[in-house]
Amino acid sequence: MDDRAELIRQLKKIDLATGILVEGLQSGPHHSVFKGQGIEFSEIREYVPGDDVRSIDWKVTARYSRPFIKEFTEERDQTFYFVVDISGSSGFGSDTTKQRKILEVTASLAFAAVKNNDRIGLVLFSDQVEKFIPAKRGRKHLANLFNVMIDHKAASQKTDLAAAARFLTGALSRRCSIVILSDFASPDFFLPLRILRRRHEVLAIRVADPRELDLPDVGLIELEDPETGEQVPVDTSDPVFRERYSELVTEADRRLHSDFAKNRIPEAALLTDEPYDIPLKRFFGGVAKRRAGYVRVL
Numbered sequence: 001m002d003d004r005a006e007l008i009r010q011l012k013k014i015d016l017a018t019g020i021l022v023e024g025l026q027s028g029p030h031h032s033v034f035k036g037q038g039i040e041f042s043e044i045r046e047y048v049p050g051d052d053v054r055s056i057d058w059k060v061t062a063r064y065s066r067p068f069i070k071e072f073t074e075e076r077d078q079t080f081y082f083v084v085d086i087s088g089s090s091g092f093g094s095d096t097t098k099q100r101k102i103l104e105v106t107a108s109l110a111f112a113a114v115k116n117n118d119r120i121g122l123v124l125f126s127d128q129v130e131k132f133i134p135a136k137r138g139r140k141h142l143a144n145l146f147n148v149m150i151d152h153k154a155a156s157q158k159t160d161l162a163a164a165a166r167f168l169t170g171a172l173s174r175r176c177s178i179v180i181l182s183d184f185a186s187p188d189f190f191l192p193l194r195i196l197r198r199r200h201e202v203l204a205i206r207v208a209d210p211r212e213l214d215l216p217d218v219g220l221i222e223l224e225d226p227e228t229g230e231q232v233p234v235d236t237s238d239p240v241f242r243e244r245y246s247e248l249v250t251e252a253d254r255r256l257h258s259d260f261a262k263n264r265i266p267e268a269a270l271l272t273d274e275p276y277d278i279p280l281k282r283f284f285g286g287v288a289k290r291r292a293g294y295v296r297v298l
Contacts, residue, residue, distance in 0.1 A: 079119040085182030088157030094211040127160035165192035
């Protein structure tokens with residue numbers, strides 16, 4: 001990552017600003033987006049008038065010939081895993097790299113989770129899981145996560161989000177909220193994410209750079225794939241080329257957004273040159289509303 005001392009100074013500033021983000025997330029029926037992700041079984045008791053008939057346990061009711069219901073209590077703490085892309089493509093950025101923006105967003109969300117006394121864990125991935133830190137509570141643990149994120153040197157420049165998803169499916173037993181921070185420039189990852197989502201809540205935060213979306217007119221240049229090192233000469237002064245490039249990027253973006261929606265994975269799209277606090281408030285506000293609906297249905 002970038003200069004360590006400067007990054008640590010920036011993280012301290014993020015800590016001070018996190019209170020604003022947490023306050024913005026404390027809306028709706030839950031204390032915050034970091035609380036009340038679902039419900040857990042509490043007990044079975046006899047039915048009394050006014051109880052929701054959808055809660056009737058029909059097996060127990062049939063056994064005793066009188067109605068019984070299942071009671072549930074809302075889960076009041078939560079476990080977060082931040083799954084961070086450290087592949088070569090995350091190092092791209094016109095002013096701020098995607099990797100740097102991902103670190104800042106992860107820091108903001110992690111500080112907010114710690115302020116709510118939630119457990120947080122970390123996964124760093126390229127085309128393999130390079131680092132896995134089990135979730136714990138507390139600022140000391142948070143400081144350790146940040147040190148790992150700042151100091152870790154990627155062993156590979158390639159990306160395979162599917163490998164990370166398969167790893168998490170096997171490694172995590174208790175239901176967690178898994179926040180994936182990446183540019184999602186990875187092949188064939190939706191099936192493993194869909195399997196992961198059967199047990200866990202999966203959230204996607206997609207970070208892109210403006211130069212990836214709109215190629216500037218700077219004449220002859222060589223475009224290099226940061227993951228393979230392959231270089232391709234292009235003439236950016238050709239308006240036909242720039243228009244075709246823009247069309248392809250727009251179509252890829254639309255397809256990715258559509259795939260997230262079809263797989264019921266909430267997605268936030270951020271740019272490296274824009275503030276992220278307001279988009280994240282809006283994003284997690286929507287997540288909280290979906291959770292509330294999930295609890296009411298059950």
